[in-house]
Amino acid sequence: MTGVAVRDLPLDLDAFQGPFDLLLTLVLRDELELSDVEVAEIVLAFVARAVERETLDLEACGEFLVLVAALLELKARELFPGEEDVLDLDPEEAADELAERLAAYRRVKAAAGWLDWRLGESGERWFRVGPAPVPVAAAPQELPPQNVASLAEAMRRLAVEPPAPSLRHMGTFPPVSQFLARFRAVLSRSGRFLFDREVARLSRVEQAVAFLALLELRKAGEVTIRQLAPFEPISVAACSSPTSA
Template structure:
């Protein structure tokens, strides 16, 4: 096996490591050379163990997934049947993760857009001025709240559409429509809980689109996200008194 000849930067989890390997190998995310990437992924895991770093179950699960994909790609194909590429679901997960990661990095690099995120102190405080900056931890906590919403959501969701491969197509969810739905809810109610945004969500792609919609609205300085004081619970409030919103500003 070819040894890993490049230095890896710090990575935050298995999908982050996988994206880094894809980037370092200069290959397309849509055409991942599974055998090569798997070998390098396992090599990194081995190095982590040698350095006495904790290897979480998430890394092991993804390693098993890569092995399964590699095995499926080695199986002879039936020329009479059109089979889905075994990498399709992995690519979808990577694209979702990459999109969320890029949104998070945007906020870290552009603090002037951070007006919508701050911690609520124990004593009553006034709404912060526009120049107030968010803390890195605040954004991470919001991401944790999203993850918790997804965990609760997965317990209620029906089998994913990939279980019916060949019968239904892949789902594409509009971020713009999610922004419209959230905004209309805020115009009507004035305030909602972050977790309420995920009520009625029927799939993981829809949950991702909902979260990205929240980030877009914060970036455009349309909403305020506050820590309610209850662990992992946030409130979402419309900042402006103007009910108008140019939804064409939102890119899907």
């Protein structure tokens, strides 16, 4: 097997299908999770290819070993983040750690084998798999003994005709005409006024109606309105006034 053949080694894994060098490229670009790749499958593919060729290219084997070792180290670091101390163990401790982990994995594999056997055993077990059962409706809460007279009294109180809604607030709107007349009188007297001062003592509703009257006067062309900036006093002048704008 030549060095070129190592890079071209075709792989058919669960997580990847394609040549070995493409797998390396994807891993280096972080486009493939190395933790999803079964490195053992790559080794098996390499060995199978070597057996097919019936020749042993030591250079190719060396290159492959280096690449696979690098992959394994990367994968180990990815699988055990924050376990740098484990990777830096002395050989004796590392051997113990490896043996412990292999033992744990062997137990898991044996347990999986037992489950597989059990599944085969229970292959002839058929049972109903339905949707989740409809939960039973909660039992109605028991009421303490009731006094009929007090229930009737409660019902009577509930059945009382509600009071008619008050329309008093509707009657507090003074007519616009009232303010039209008032403003015209002021204008005829002095030719101008400050709106804010004129309505200062009025309620908010009256101020709103007064403002409508002011707009009416402006619409009719009787006054000019001036305000230097928002929220500044509004100055009103009769159109004949020399200071009107």
